[in-house]
Amino acid sequence: MSTFKRTFALGSLTLALAATATSVSADTIPLVSTKALTAIAADLPAYPRFADAMFVEGYAVMEFTVAADGSVVEPAVRDYSSNEFTEAALEAVESWKFEPVYQGGVAVPVRTAVKFTFVPRTE
Numbered sequence: 809m810s811t812f813k814r815t816f817a818l819g820s821l822t823l824a825l826a827a828t829a830t831s832v833s834a835d836t837i838p839l840v841s842t843k844a845l846t847a848i849a850a851d852l853p854a855y856p857r858f859a860d861a862m863f864v865e866g867y868a869v870m871e872f873t874v875a876a877d878g879s880v881v882e883p884a885v886r887d888y889s890s891n892e893f894t895e896a897a898l899e900a901v902e903s904w905k906f907e908p909v910y911q912g913g914v915a916v917p918v919r920t921a922v923k924f925t926f927v928p929r930t931e
Contacts, residue, residue: 845909845920847906847907849904850904850905851903851904853868853893853897853926854896855928855929856893859890859892859928863928864928865925866889866893866925866926867887867889867925868887868894868896869888869924870884870885870921870924871919872884873917874906874909874918875917876908876915877908877915878907880901885897885898886921
């Protein structure tokens with residue numbers, strides 16, 4: 809796994825800009841579309857061993873909030889092809905860290921989603 813700091817596009821990334829509140833439920837944050845966040849740490853999910861051994865492809869769509877401090881909170885699985893892929897995606901996302909998003913000079917939480925596609929390695 810690799811950790812990096814750069815701005816990166818996460819496919820069809822969805823972001824939500826929240827009002828300047830300190831406690832916001834994921835259900836109350838409206839979603840808006842964007843193409844990039846600035847990641848401080850974003851390890852890619854490990855490819856599940858069972859899938860690698862059997863050359864199985866799969867995916868997991870994760871939705872989560874990037875808190876005002878840039879940490880990931882409230883991760884949730886939105887869609888998947890196999891539970892093993894969701895476990896790998898969830899483990900990775902929980903360790904991610906982003907630069908805070910500012911609105912009106914105040915750091916605000918944002919809601920986003922990312923799809924991880926798992927493709928078997930070819931030897």
